[in-house]
Amino acid sequence: MTPTPEEYILLTDEEASFDTLVDIEKHSSEESRQQREHERIAVKAKVILQPGNSSEFLSFKVQGVLGNISAGGCQAMFPVPIQVGDVYRLHFAEKTLGLSMLFVRCVRCRVMSEDAYEAGFSFFGPITLSPRVLEKQEYGK
Secondary structure: OOOOHHHOEOOOOHHHHHHHHHHHHHOOOHHHHHOOOOOEEEEEEEEEEEEOOHHHOOOOOEEEEEEEEOOOEEEEEEOOOOOOOOEEEEEEOOHHHOOOEEEEEEEEEEEEEOOEEEEEEEEOOOOOOOHHHHOOOEEOO
């Protein structure tokens, strides 16, 4: 069952949220960039987050904006806080990413404003990004 957009909890300003995610990455220290296992690629795309457990699947749907992605994880902004350590289903709305849905674990969540929360996710195994995504400017390793 595909959720309809009217059922999502939405960000108030996707463009500003994406700009904030880009700024966060630009201000990451060189030391933290060098510790990364995979190169990050800036990508603006809508994502839908739902609980990973089948018993909770229909409890909520949150629409956010992807800020970057790598073979090992991604960063996104959501209008509500995400529980660190929990497993989620992350649906990628953009067909250009070549991804549909992945199970992810939330590894961090921080308050950016009253209605914007930056979250980092790790994938359970490395993914292969489509050539269209890899053509985008890469930053930080």
